[in-house]
Amino acid sequence: MDHLLVEWVSEPKTYSVVRSEDIVDGTKRLNCVGLIGSETEISWGKKVYLGRVHEVGQDKRILIQNADKLAALALLEEESTATNQLTLKVAVRSKKRKKQHTEATKVLQIDKILASQNLDQPQGNEEDNNENNPVSAPAEPSLDTDIDAQIDYKEKFLALKIKYRELRRKHKTLVRSVAETNEVELYPSSGVTLSAAELASIKLMSNQPTVRARNLFRRLFTLDELRTHSLLGKRCNANRNAIPLPAIDPNRCNAVIGYILKEEGVDGLPANDLSSADAKLFLKKKRTLKREITKSLSDFLREETRKPIV
DNA sequence: TTATTTGCCACGTGGGATCA
DNA sequence: TGATCCCACGTGGCAAATAA
Numbered sequence A: 001m002d003h004l005l006v007e008w009v010s011e012p013k014t015y016s017v018v019r020s021e022d023i024v025d026g027t028k029r030l031n032c033v034g035l036i037g038s039e040t041e042i043s044w045g046k047k048v049y050l051g052r053v054h055e056v057g058q059d060k061r062i063l064i065q066n067a068d069k070l071a072a073l074a075l076l077e078e079e080s081t082a083t084n085q086l087t088l089k090v091a092v093r094s095k096k097r098k099k100q101h102t103e104a105t106k107v108l109q110i111d112k113i114l115a116s117q118n119l120d121q122p123q124g125n126e127e128d129n130n131e132n133n134p135v136s137a138p139a140e141p142s143l144d145t146d147i148d149a150q151i152d153y154k155e156k157f158l159a160l161k162i163k164y165r166e167l168r169r170k171h172k173t174l175v176r177s178v179a180e181t182n183e184v185e186l187y188p189s190s191g192v193t194l195s196a197a198e199l200a201s202i203k204l205m206s207n208q209p210t211v212r213a214r215n216l217f218r219r220l221f222t223l224d225e226l227r228t229h230s231l232l233g234k235r236c237n238a239n240r241n242a243i244p245l246p247a248i249d250p251n252r253c254n255a256v257i258g259y260i261l262k263e264e265g266v267d268g269l270p271a272n273d274l275s276s277a278d279a280k281l282f283l284k285k286k287r288t289l290k291r292e293i294t295k296s297l298s299d300f301l302r303e304e305t306r307k308p309i310v
Numbered sequence B: 001t002t003a004t005t006t007g008c009c010a011c012g013t014g015g016g017a018t019c020a
Numbered sequence C: 001t002g003a004t005c006c007c008a009c010g011t012g013g014c015a016a017a018t019a020a
Helices: A060-117 A144-180 A196-205 A209-220 A223-228 A250-263 A276-306
Strands: A003-008 A015-019 A039-044 A047-057 A183-185 A193-195
Touching: A003 A060, A015 A047, A015 A060, A047 A060, A183 A196, A193 A196, A196 A209, A209 A250, A209 A276, A223 A276, A250 A276
Parallel strands: none
Antiparallel strands: A003 A015, A003 A047, A039 A047, A183 A193
16 A cells, blocks of 8 residues: 655645545545645545645655654754744844934933833833844833733733744654654554554543544554454344454454553453452453443444445 | 534344353 | 353434534
């Protein structure tokens, strides 16, 4: 199966690796290489986004590595642009300063006189505004309403700036972690792997074990596999004449279930130091959770089968 | 704001498998 | 041998997301 390295049009410099079958237009899937450089609609999760195709290949790992490199480059570019803009700003400011210096001293002198005449006048906002507009603030006194609006925008701007820095730091950490541990085995000796970042994001967006199992199924199986298989391939008792659907790949299926059980701390056998009552409790919890997961996954496969083909 | 869709889950059914 | 568990399946409810 072909994979595509795409850059999201709505979020430039953000790269992902998608499957060829995620391309919305079925006719385009046949000639993925021809899509390089062009934009195409790609279904991502429940939504459809526009993505610019950068690369096409069979080996998903290589594409993921390339995506990481592109993302890291974009980050570097962004940082250097920010630095350039900052130096440019400083240069512009120094020019402005020279031009405005004479005028500013005059205004400051007037301001001092006014302040001495009206002691009740409130002092200027001592926020971190010297970074953004060091000269114009004293040079351009405005009406109270304008000041209020300015303060409001300033607060919003600062909050967004902090948020942006926070996100950038998180992004850097993620990029680093992905570079360090690209692929992880979902469950020991299962041979089922996926990228650490994907696993982390699935964990993040699934607050329940059953939901996590469903999301892992979405990631590990193709839409076709989900539609044409049942969980265990057994015959339906309620509808005995119906031809049973084949079982979905038990290796991947068991890896998902094993992973969830492990995450919930009921993987394997109860510890030797547990009392018989506790061991029973452990096994009961494990049985219940496993039943919940298989039931949810079984339901999930049927739901996928029932969905109309787009 | 309202209607529709989607994702998830609960409940019930019928029959096979397993256990005490 | 009866009780219990397991499984596939159908149906419908609920909440959140999305579209109109």
